[in-house]
Amino acid sequence: MVHGGDRVDLTDELSARLRRLTQHRATNIGFPAAADFDYSELAPFLAFLLNNLGDPYIAGAWPAHTKDLEIEVVDFLADLFDAPHDDRWGYVASGGTEAVLFALRMARSVYPRGIVYFCESAHIAIPKSADILGLPALTIRATGSGEMDYDDLRYALGQHRDQPAIIVANIGTTMTEAVDDVGHIKRVLRSLAIHEHYIHADAALAGIPLAVDEEPAAWTLAPGGANSVCVSGHKFIGSPIPYGVVVTRRSLVERTRRGGAYTASPDTTISGSRAGHAPLFLWYALHHIGWRDGLRSRAERCRELANYAVRRLSDIGWEAWRNPRAFTVMLRTPPAEITNKWTLATHDGISHLICMPGITQDHIDRFVDDLAPFAKSRERPTADVTSVPRVRSAAPARV
Numbered sequence: 001m002v003h004g005g006d007r008v009d010l011t012d013e014l015s016a017r018l019r020r021l022t023q024h025r026a027t028n029i030g031f032p033a034a035a036d037f038d039y040s041e042l043a044p045f046l047a048f049l050l051n052n053l054g055d056p057y058i059a060g061a062w063p064a065h066t067k068d069l070e071i072e073v074v075d076f077l078a079d080l081f082d083a084p085h086d087d088r089w090g091y092v093a094s095g096g097t098e099a100v101l102f103a104l105r106m107a108r109s110v111y112p113r114g115i116v117y118f119c120e121s122a123h124i125a126i127p128k129s130a131d132i133l134g135l136p137a138l139t140i141r142a143t144g145s146g147e148m149d150y151d152d153l154r155y156a157l158g159q160h161r162d163q164p165a166i167i168v169a170n171i172g173t174t175m176t177e178a179v180d181d182v183g184h185i186k187r188v189l190r191s192l193a194i195h196e197h198y199i200h201a202d203a204a205l206a207g208i209p210l211a212v213d214e215e216p217a218a219w220t221l222a223p224g225g226a227n228s229v230c231v232s233g234h235k236f237i238g239s240p241i242p243y244g245v246v247v248t249r250r251s252l253v254e255r256t257r258r259g260g261a262y263t264a265s266p267d268t269t270i271s272g273s274r275a276g277h278a279p280l281f282l283w284y285a286l287h288h289i290g291w292r293d294g295l296r297s298r299a300e301r302c303r304e305l306a307n308y309a310v311r312r313l314s315d316i317g318w319e320a321w322r323n324p325r326a327f328t329v330m331l332r333t334p335p336a337e338i339t340n341k342w343t344l345a346t347h348d349g350i351s352h353l354i355c356m357p358g359i360t361q362d363h364i365d366r367f368v369d370d371l372a373p374f375a376k377s378r379e380r381p382t383a384d385v386t387s388v389p390r391v392r393s394a395a396p397a398r399v
């Protein structure tokens with residue numbers, strides 16, 4: 001441990017740290033963070049403070065910012081998420097959590113008496129934001145796949161028909177990458193005649209890969225869908241610094257807008273000073289990946305690898321499954337010999353690995369080879385990898 005004032009060889013210290021980070025890459029397969037990025041061309045920008053102070057759409061008093069790029073990337077995501085051209089707004093936040101907090105704060109300004117409904121498989125950012133905002137929150141049961149139990153939602157909503165509903169739909173849960181059916185949620189609301197409602201789509205990991213697919217999604221900002229969507233930038237896109245993006249309708253944001261005084265930019269965002277490097281990284285990454293078409297093939301490669309991982313695990317007799325179109329592969333938790341070496345995420349006897357960009361077939365092969373000696377039987381048939389879980393031990397999966 002180095003303490004302030006101690007003499008250290010800075011070069012040695014930094015290269016040891018880099019060595020550890022590089023080594024860890026070989027066995028780090030449990031977290032949703034793309035690792036295949038290279039932003040070294042942007043290194044000269046580290047010599048500048050880039051601060052997108054205040055509202056992204058109004059330049060403000062501080063000159064060194066990337067708000068032009070921020071508007072461009074938000075607009076691209078707004079297109080992906082079917083936001084109306086004449087009613088869209090968004091910003092690059094410090095992470096998915098800030099984006100959720102922003103969305104729920106907006107929901108509160110529309111419905112101050114609202115109740116937040118969120119699934120037990122939701123990310124901790126949801127109950128945390130409700131708590132910060134002083135909004136009452138009810139937890140809805142998840143099914144075995146991690147998707148919201150719509151019967152339980154109907155029951156909970158039915159108890160509070162006199163209060164507006166603020167519903168958080170998971171578009172890819174943290175543990176199983178389950179996707180809620182916003183169309184179904186809307187039908188439940190309609191059947192109970194709850195007309196005052198707000199839906200936020202928490203699409204931290206899976207939002208971009210699902211939105212670039214051909215299949216139309218019910219959770220986008222198109223009429224009849226969600227009111228806001230958020231994604232994390234360091235997940236599917238990949239970045240050396242965490243960030244998130246929230247996209248919504250301008251007409252909703254106008255309700256929370258305040259004057260920004262000395263910044264000369266309205267105070268619409270949660271953070272005041274905001275990282276100008278984050279939009280620069282995102283804009284640069286989208287150029288390199290190739291915008292919509294590039295993102296689609298990027299997602300397809302991840303799904304093919306996830307499919308491969310399920311097949312390899314099933315072939316050695318290790319129970320494994322994945323939700324449709326998910327990068328996340330659920331498996332019975334391996335013994336400590338394996339989990340000490342490989343970074344997985346584990347909860348309730350179930351672990352997962354996530355085939356993010358940067359995870360290769362070699363990772364999967366080495367992992368399965370390490371695991372094979374612990375498998376009970378090599379004779380099991382290959383599981384059907386496209387359907388919902390068939391493996392008893394896979395349910396219930398909660399976070």
Ligand SMILES: *Cc1c(COP(=O)(O)O)cnc(C)c1O
Pocket residue numbers: 094095096097098122123125172173174202203204205232233242243244
């Ligand atoms: C990661 C994640 C979040 C939180 O995002 P951060 O960028 O880590 O703050 C919220 N929801 C889901 C589903 C996530 O996977």
